Amino acid sequence: MIVAERLDMEGAEDVTQSRDVAVLLGDPRLPYQYNPSNAFDAHDFQAVERLEEVLATLSNYQFRLLDDHDQLWESLRTAKPFLVLNLCNTGYRNKPEHQAHVAAMLEMLELPYVGASPECMALCHHKFLVYALARDLGIPVPEGRLLDASGSGITDIEFFPSFIKPNAGDGSIGISDASIVHNAREAREVIEKLRVELNNPLLLLQEYLPGPEYSVAVVGNPGIDLLALPPIEIDFSSLGDSHAPILTHESKNDPHSLYWRSVRLRQSDAGALNEQMMTHAKRLFERIGCRDYARFDFRVDQDGAPHLIDVNAHPMWGEEGMLASAMRYGGYEYPQLFEFILQAAQRRLGLADD
Numbered sequence: 001m002i003v004a005e006r007l008d009m010e011g012a013e014d015v016t017q018s019r020d021v022a023v024l025l026g027d028p029r030l031p032y033q034y035n036p037s038n039a040f041d042a043h044d045f046q047a048v049e050r051l052e053e054v055l056a057t058l059s060n061y062q063f064r065l066l067d068d069h070d071q072l073w074e075s076l077r078t079a080k081p082f083l084v085l086n087l088c089n090t091g092y093r094n095k096p097e098h099q100a101h102v103a104a105m106l107e108m109l110e111l112p113y114v115g116a117s118p119e120c121m122a123l124c125h126h127k128f129l130v131y132a133l134a135r136d137l138g139i140p141v142p143e144g145r146l147l148d149a150s151g152s153g154i155t156d157i158e159f160f161p162s163f164i165k166p167n168a169g170d171g172s173i174g175i176s177d178a179s180i181v182h183n184a185r186e187a188r189e190v191i192e193k194l195r196v197e198l199n200n201p202l203l204l205l206q207e208y209l210p211g212p213e214y215s216v217a218v219v220g221n222p223g224i225d226l227l228a229l230p231p232i233e234i235d236f237s238s239l240g241d242s243h244a245p246i247l248t249h250e251s252k253n254d255p256h257s258l259y260w261r262s263v264r265l266r267q268s269d270a271g272a273l274n275e276q277m278m279t280h281a282k283r284l285f286e287r288i289g290c291r292d293y294a295r296f297d298f299r300v301d302q303d304g305a306p307h308l309i310d311v312n313a314h315p316m317w318g319e320e321g322m323l324a325s326a327m328r329y330g331g332y333e334y335p336q337l338f339e340f341i342l343q344a345a346q347r348r349l350g351l352a353d354d
Helices: 042-055 069-079 096-108 118-124 127-136 184-197 258-262 272-288 322-329 334-349
Strands: 019-024 061-066 083-086 144-148 162-166 202-207 213-220 232-235 264-267 292-300 306-312
Touching: 019 069, 042 061, 042 334, 061 069, 069 096, 083 096, 083 334, 096 118, 118 127, 118 272, 127 202, 127 272, 127 306, 144 162, 162 184, 184 202, 213 272, 213 322, 213 334, 232 322, 264 322, 272 292, 272 306, 292 322, 292 334, 322 334
Parallel strands: 019 061, 019 083
Antiparallel strands: 144 202, 162 202, 213 232, 213 292, 232 264, 292 306
16 A cells, blocks of 8 residues: 655745746747647647636745747847746647757756756666666666667567567657557567668667556656655556557547557556555655656566656646656646646755745
C-alpha cells in the first residue's frame, strides 16, 4: 500500500507576492509539423484558453503569455520578468527538435525559469544514453541496440517481436501501429520509412514488452520538496486486438484517429509495482538532472517487472494529459499543478521569501 505523500501548499502566500511571470508557449502563427494539419488545431487553442483560465485563479502572480517567437528574445529582454514559466513544448519556432533552444535562450538572457535545463532536455532526447544511466542505477530497460538507419541495411535481429522507434525526440514522433515488427521484412520496411521521414537517422531497435504501460509524474526538486505521484496506467483495451497497444504519434495529435479516440488514462491499481516505479522515477529525476517537474514512462515485461521506456523532462501540461491526470488521481486540482511547480522553482532558485 502506498503511503500518500502530499504537496506542501502551506505557506504559499509567503512564496508569491504579486510577481510577474512570463509564460512561454508555441507560436500559432507558424507552421507546426507535429499536427497533421501542419498548424495549430482546435485542441491546441482550447488548451491555451483553459490555461489562461487556470492561471487567472492563482493569486499573487501576474501572468503574461508570450507566443510570438519572432519577438520572443526582445520581449523577454525588455520585460525582465521575475520568473519564466516555460510551457513551450512545440520547440522554438514550432520545431519539436528545438525544445532545448527555448531554455537555452533563457540561459543566455540570464532569466530564472521553471523547468528543465537545455542540457537535461538534450540528454532526454537521446534515449539510448538515458537507458545507460538507468542501467547504472540498476533500473531495468528494454533489451536493444542503437541502429543507424542511414546505413546500407540491418544486421540480424536477435528478438521478435521488436519495437522500432526514433532514438531522439518525444511526443511519439515516428511511432505508429507498424512500429511493432514480427519479422525482418517488417523491420526493414519500418526502418526505411523512418529513414526517409526523420532528420535524425538513429533508431532504437528493442524488445517489445507485452505488459501494461504506466507513467509516473514527479514534481519538486531533490533535497527540497521532491514528490512522485501515484502512477497512471495507459488503457489500450478499447483498441481491440488488431491494433498495437502502444502510444502512437496519432494518439497525441490526431483527434480523428482511432488511437486518439480509444486510448484512455486511469489510476494504476498495480499495488507494490506502483511503489517500485515511483522509487525508480525519483532516482532517475535526480540522476538525469530534471527540475521542478518531469514524467517517467514504464512498461512491464512478461515476468511482471517494470522497465523504463522514456523520460520526458519537459512534458505536456494540458488538462487531459498525463501530467495533469497524475495530479488529479493524486488528489489535486489542475490549478495546483502550476501553483506547485512555480513554488518549487522559486525554492530551487532561492527566490522564495524567508
